[in-house]
Structure formats: C-alpha cells, structure tokens
Amino acid sequence: MSALLGLLRKEAYHIRRDRRTLAVLIFMPVVQVILFGFAIRTDVENVRLAIVDPAPDHATLALRNRFAATDNFRLTAVVPRVEELEGLFQRGTVQQAIVFAPGFADRIARGLPARVLIITDATEPNTGSAAQGYALTVIQTYERDLIAQQKTASAAGANVRIVLAVRMRFNPTRESSNLFVPGLMAFILTVISALMTAISLTREKETGTLEALLVSPLKPWQIIVGKVLPYLAVGFVSVLLVILEARLIFDVPLRGSLFLLLAEGLLFILVSLSLGILISSRTSSQRVAMMGAMIGTMLPTMLLSGFIFPIESMPLPLQIVTNVVPARWFVEIARSIMLKGVGLAYLWQETLVLAGMAVVLLVASTRSFSERLA
C-alpha cells in the first residue's frame, strides 16, 4: 500500500510541477465550452432570400414587403429572370428564392390561381425544410388576409377547425444552448481525459522509466490506479468549472440534484481516463497513443454520442453501436438531470452501464499491462 502511495505522490508531483500542462488541462475545457457553446446552434434565422419578379405589380410588392418584414428573412437579391439564380445559389449568396409568375395581382383579382414558386437550397436538408416552412407561412398568411378582406364574416365559420395546443416540455424556448451545452460538456471531458492518460504510460516506455516501475514491488493494478487517480482529481475540477459555466454563462437550468450530477460526472471522468490508460497500455509510442486517443475518441464521440445528431435519427445498426460510446450515456444523464430534473430512479440503468464500463476498461488495461510484464 505504501508503494502505491509513493507512486501517487510521484504522479501528483509530475502534474503539479508542469504548471503549463496543468493549466491547459483545467482551462481548456472551460474555454472550449464557452466558444463552442455559442457556436453550435441549429436555429435557422436570416435566410438569404432572392426575389424573382419579372413583372412587379401591387400584389407581388405587398408580398415582398411581408418577406422583408419578418425576422426570418434577409433580402439579398432581386433578379428579373430565373436563369440568374443558379450562380447565386452556387456562390451561396442566396439560400432561397421566391419566383412570381407574371400577372400575379391580376390573377388574384380575377379569382384565378396565382402562381408562386419557392426554390430552396436543400444541400443542408433541415435548413432547407425550415426555410420552406417560413416562406409557406408568409404566403399563407397573406392569402388568408386577402380572403378575410373579401369574404363576409358568416361564411368564414363554415369549416371545421382543430386547434393545436403545443407544449414544449423541458426546453420550452427550444434554446440551442440548453440542448448542446450538456452534450458539449460530456464531449470535451471525454477527449481531454482520454488524452491526459493516453500518453502517461507510453511516455514512461519511451523514456525508459517504465523499467524502474516494473522492478518495483508495485502490482500491475496498483500502477494503473496510481496513474488514474491523480488525474481524476484534475478532471473533477474541470467538471465543477464546466457545470458552473453552464449555469452562469449559458443559463442552462439545473432542475435536478447538483450532487448527483457531480457524482455522475466523476464516474464519467473515471471511464474516460480508463479508456486513455487502456490505449496507453496497448501502444508503444507517444505518436501512436496520441493518434489513437484523438482519432479513436474525437470523431466517434462527437458523432455517435447524440451530442449533435440525435441517436433516434441514425439507422438501427448504428444505434446499437452507440451503446459502446461512454459519452452517449453521460450526455443522456447530464441532459436528464439538468433539463428534466429526474433523479437516480430514472437514471440507474445509465449509471450502471458507466460503472460497468469503468470496471471493464480498468481490468482490461491491467491485464494487457501484465501480459507485457511476462
């Protein structure tokens, strides 16, 4: 036991002495959460709109004014012919175009269908759909106002109408930061923790000091624990700061228990550190360990944890694959505690999975480490 304590002391010295790296470890997550918390948004606003109006009349002008008046659109081009749109779309100066057919006002006055074409750049499908929805609403409102002007009040009540009452639970304003900040926390903590431990053993291998550890009375599991524990403390400080930031800067609600969130955060850091140590025990050079930790954790965690892209949208085989991504479970836990305010009664399965992962990863790294010993 005293040998383990000795190793812990040595690791703590290493961390403390290298002030620059320590500052990086603690403050990088903080800076990243601020930067990316603002950057990651999916709201569609200020759609760049082009109007194609070959023969302007009072009705097309009225409709154009309505488009210009909404916050959702920004009028960037008015062109006389449809042929000119292609270049505008390719350059990206325009995301959507409203094309009026000639004689628009005239046809409305005579009760004939007046034609409008909405052309949308659907390269990014969701932005495209949202922009289409906005444009349809503007045109339909205009149409309804025209009808209301013309019709007498009695005829208007003839249609059956089902009124939709919508309640957005857990995130009523659909604020992007409420959605992304808890996920971002999970993501950044995974990568940074995996990076912390990924090179810890390989560096000792490269510098040859691992030999010294191997001939010491320390058992393999003690070496692993000695390497992980000090970083757990560093990671916990990051968790605290990041949660504080989510509350203070992004005003993400914390409806559940802070204590539970911190405990789950600690458990999650442990899993990520164990993942790093496993990479470290399997690789021989810092270069390979580092590439493994980055390539192995960064993109898969970003894309498969449900942090940006909803897991329900993925094809079924991939949904099954996401189960092995630790961040997936913590994203779920963090969102549930912060936004839904639920407790352990709802989250025990996720917690159990994380705990199981920690055990498996630690045992695996101890084993691959002892194989090396032989």
Next chain:
Amino acid sequence: MRRILSLARAEVLHVVRDHATMAQVFMVPIIQLLVLSNAATFAIRDTPAYVVDLDRTATSRGLIRRFAASGHFKIVEQSDSQALSNEALLDGRVTMVLTIPHDFESSLVRTGVAPVQIVVNAEKGSAAGIVQSYAGRILASYSAELTSVLRPSFRAAQSLSPPPSRGSPHIDVRVRSWYNPTLDYRDYMVPGILVSLVTLIGTLLTSQNIAREKELGTLEQLNVTPITRGQFIAGKLLPFWALALIDFGIGLTVGWLVFDIPMRGSLVLLFGVAAIYLVVALAIGLWISALVETQQQAMFVTFFVMMVYLLMSGLFTPVDSMPRWVQLLSEFTPVRHFVQISRAILVKGAGLAEIARPLVILVVYAAVMLTLAVRQYSKRTA
C-alpha cells in the same frame, strides 16, 4: 532540391515502417467515413408517441389513425391516464404525447372548433419544431376531411347561396428543393466528414513531427546540416501533403462507390483546391510543431485547433446559424472555406468563378502559414 527529397524520403520511411501509423493513416479514416456518414443526420424518423384518448369516439380514433398512418409517428402506448403518459415522457420511452379531450367530437359538431394538445420533449431542439409542424399538417388535412362529414349542412348551405365573388383569392404555391431533392443528409455530410478526416490526419502527423525530433534530439543533427529553413519545412511538408492527398482521393472514391454522392462539378478543380488547402492545413500543423517543446504540448494545441475546425467551420451545424462574432472567427478556419468549396463543387456543380472568394482566401492563407512555419523554425539552439 536533393536535400528536400532526401528529408522527404526519411519521413516517408518513418511512416511506412510503422504499421500502427499506416493503419491509422489509411484504414481508420475509411472505416470512420463509412460508419460516421450514416450517423451525421438530423433527419427525423418516426417519433415515438403516447396517445391519451379521453374522447373515445369515431372522430378521435380517426385522428389517431391519421397520426399512425402518416409515417412520421409511431404510437407506442395508449391509455387514458395523464400520469402514465408523463411517466413515459420522463423516462424517454416517448418523445411526444397527444391528448384528445373528452368532448372532442361533440364540440366539433356543435361549434366547429375543438382543441387537441401535444406535449413534445423539446430537449432535442430543432427536432421538436419539425415534430410540431408534422402534427400541424396532419390536423389541417384531417379537419378539411371532417368538414364534409361532420357539418354537411354548412356545406350544402354554402353551395346553394351563390358566392359573393367569382372565387376566393387563391395562391398556388409550388416548392422545389434544389441540389438535394430527396433531402438525404449523406449528400451533405460525406464531403464534410471526408474533409475533416483528411485534416485530422494531416494536422496530427505534422504537428507532432518536429516536436518529436526535438524530444529525441535528432533535430540537433538536422540543424548542423547545410539544409536551409525553407528546405526543411518543404521536406517535412511534402510527404504528408502527398499522403493526405492520396487519403482524400481514396475517401472520394469510397464516397462515390458506397454512398453514391453527387459529383456535379469538375473533379480536377476539386483536387486542385484540395492541394492548396492541404498546404494550409499541414503548414498550420508544422507551425504548431515548431512552436512547442514536447509532443504532449503539441497534442493539446492540436486538440484545441481540431475542435475549432470541427465545430466552428460549418461542418455539422451551419455557419449561418452562428452568432455574428463566431461567424467572423470562423473565417479564420481554413476548413470552413474548403468545406464550402467542396460542397459547392460536388453538390451544386459550381465552377471556378463561383468559388473565387473562398479560394482566394485559401491561397492567401497558404502563403501566410508557410511563411510563419518557416520563420518559427529556427536553427538556433538557444
């Protein structure tokens, strides 16, 4: 030139000899491209829904059938308990609860208006808005159908009395989705993920390269050779530039064969731009490498840079949605410009004229970064 080539040869040998690195450079990106391209989608499949039907009439059952048949919703559970539905929403089994009040049908017949309520789990942001618009569409078409069934008297009265004018104003709206009419996210994401993988590999390989030579002490040996600073950087850049370009080509082939991504524009143009872009990405890597002392520091700086690349360049979430100041910052990430260019060329079929602005930025960027990298590497050993 001979010096550059022999340094480049040494670098190639280093990578080729190391099987783990070879696998990381060639296999991992392809596997990730194949898997992750399917993951990066905001498409909304059938939303699991809970129905609380307090009315239990033909009309309310008809509404539930419309929801089930729409293809947007999957009715997972049904009961008349609000408490149970809340439970299901909390533990995540369902994303939406549809509640039909108990005087739904009678109120429709009497007054022509009746409410229904949907509660959406808005945890997942934009998806909630789309769920709402689907529900709205179903209700609109169902009410139109019901008008003739429930209130025939009104219909009859309406058709008997001559309409006040020749017809009510009617606007005929058509909608076209250009460039991606099937709204397939893969057409959009495959070029993006390919760019990010090539960037990731290239930056990682270069950013720890000089730092590693510093740690091993072999940089000293290079410093005493007659090689100039420019030759040194060129020799380091060239092999990784070629590797990354090969990676890009392989990835593009995979995208074409497996995902059938559109290739409307000129591939020659795309490769030309990729060649310029990779100079920028790799020069940034080398600059980082010359700046730091250890591989660990190099790794953390690279990590930070990569995060900025991935999250602020419009790869996954559109640049247009970002706040103004972040959009300005994102102009400094080369990835943003290259992603924009490759999507414009591949998906929209843009030519040189249409991509001129981002291309000029990339060229300027390449010149600046190369100069910085050369200047940062000094042969002094102070």
